[in-house]
Amino acid sequence: MHWYEDDVFWSDFSETMFSARRREETEALVARSPLLRFAPGARVLDLCCGPGLYLVPLARRGYALTGVDLSEVMLERARTACAEAGAEVRLVRADMLHHVEPESYDVVLNVFTSFGYFDDPRDNLQVLRNAHDSLVPGGRLLIDVLGKEVLAGWIGRPQLVELDGAYVVQRDTVLDGWTRLRTDWTLVRDGTAQEATITSFLYSGAELRALFEQAGFTQVECYGDFDGAPYDQNARRLIVSGTRATPARHEEER
Ligand SMILES: C[S@@+](CC[C@H](N)C(=O)[O-])C[C@H]1O[C@@H](n2cnc3c(N)ncnc32)[C@H](O)[C@@H]1O
Incomplete structure (x- = not known):
């Protein structure tokens, strides 16, 4: 079994990653982050949602949330958190390596270093391709990891x-x-x-940007924090955003 498939690991170390304090900080972050402000009613996929720290505040903002995670333990926690908050969220158990819902989302999020888990670099690229295919044209993928430079x-x-x-x-x-x-x-x-x-794999800003482009994304931007600051010497995270291209008019008409 790979480490990321181990429910015991996610449960035993959950206080480190998903503390009550982090839940509060995430609520505040969702309220202020310009990167997490989407069109009203946007369909948002939280890929690797864990116990739902982002699901609840995003659902409260009126977005239509789906949470995907491989761990049944994490999904159960997300289910409880959403029910307690009165947040209506769709939860799906799936592996990000295979999960695709063609043209179903305006936004795909993958946050808190939930990317780069696969030993074969082609599998990590496949996750980006899956996200690309799950987005509608014009939709956006946002990945948040700890960049090499940070x-x-x-x-x-x-x-x-x-x-x-x-x-x-x-x-x-x-x-x-x-x-x-x-x-x-x-x-x-x-x-x-x-x-x-x-x-897990480590990425520099330039490497993750190149991977986004390889997966077909356009308008790829790197940020150093959820406040939209540039990815520079003061960066605290590496956040990369890319857009699924809208087909050119003549392609649509074919
Ligand atoms: C570091 S946690 C982050 C959770 C959440 N995004 C957050 O901000 O709290 C990574 C999550 O990815 C999930 N995960 C690990 N491997 C996965 C895979 N192959 N497919 C889907 N989810 C996976 C884990 O179960 C865990 O909930």
Whole structure:
């Protein structure tokens, strides 16, 4: 089994990734981010939605949300969060490697480093192609990862994340000449330690932009944060946006 298919991993380390604090921060981020402002009633696919941190605030803004995730545990949490918030959201269990709903969405989101999970780089490109095909012409894909340039600013120091009655130590190792990243996590609770290791591809701004273009996207832009700041020396994230081209008029008429 690959690490990303392991429900035990997503459950055990969920407090690190999906804390109550992050849920609140995501609500605030959705309220202020110009990158997350879409046309009224837009159909939005949150690809790798996890427990629904983005689904709830986006649904509240009136968008028609679908959440896709491979993990039944994550989907169950998303289902509960949406029900508690009174948010109507469609949830689907699927693998992003295969999930395509032709021309069904105005926006596809893939956020909080949910991209680059496959060992074969062609599979990661396939995820972009699937998103492209799931968008209507003129629709937009937005991917948010930790860019290589951002990571280079702080990697090398182990990170300590304090949780309620527990803590996580995170150690990052760059692999294959800055191609991939291995993250080793140790969760310590009640005197016992649990270990997990994840490995994923790393992208620079230029590399992810090129991948978007290879998948057929146009108007590809890189941002350094959800406030729409440029991807420069102050970037906190790497957010790439691309548009599915609208067919030229003569093609439509054929
Ligand atoms: C880092 S979490 C991010 C979740 C969410 N986007 C957020 O902002 O909290 C990555 C999510 O991707 C899901 N996932 C991992 N591999 C997947 C795959 N091949 N297809 C679909 N979902 C996948 C995991 O179950 C997990 O919920």
